[in-house]
Amino acid sequence: MVVEQKVELRHLTSRVTAAESLVDTLEKENTAQATELAVAQQELSSLQIRLTVSEERVEELEKQQEVTQQELSTLELRLTVSEGLIMELEQQQEGKG
Structure with missing residues (x-):
């Protein structure tokens, strides 16, 4: 019975170690994705600013047009x-000529 418990303990230890490894991997992936999301949000913000500036420029050009x-x-x-007036003057000149 002690041998069975030791085997089961090793098995459970192995499973816990694997689960901890998986959690660590998932946390690293989550951190990487959070960083990518932050970068994407900054790029989106930059694009929104550029779009707003472009729209304002288009409005200005439309007004100028x-x-x-x-x-x-x-x-x-x-x-x-x-x-x-030129035609009238030409006709007057022809009438006098």
């Missing part, structure tokens, strides 16, 4: 008016 479009429309109108 709108202003430029308004200026272009004004210049087109002025050109049309100027062309009309």
Whole structure:
């Protein structure tokens, strides 16, 4: 009976050692994953900041484009008016000539 208990004790000791080894391995993996997660979260935060900056820049460029479009429309109108005046002056010149 003592021999059986010693065998069982060795068996249980072996199982406990294996379980402790597994726990140690899992803790190391967990630590590594936590580090990877922290790095990924920092990268995500950086990307979110870059996205926000890009979106703000796009808005600014859209506003500039709108202003430029308004200026272009004004210049087109002025050109049309100027062309009309030139035509009138040419007609007046032809009438006098």
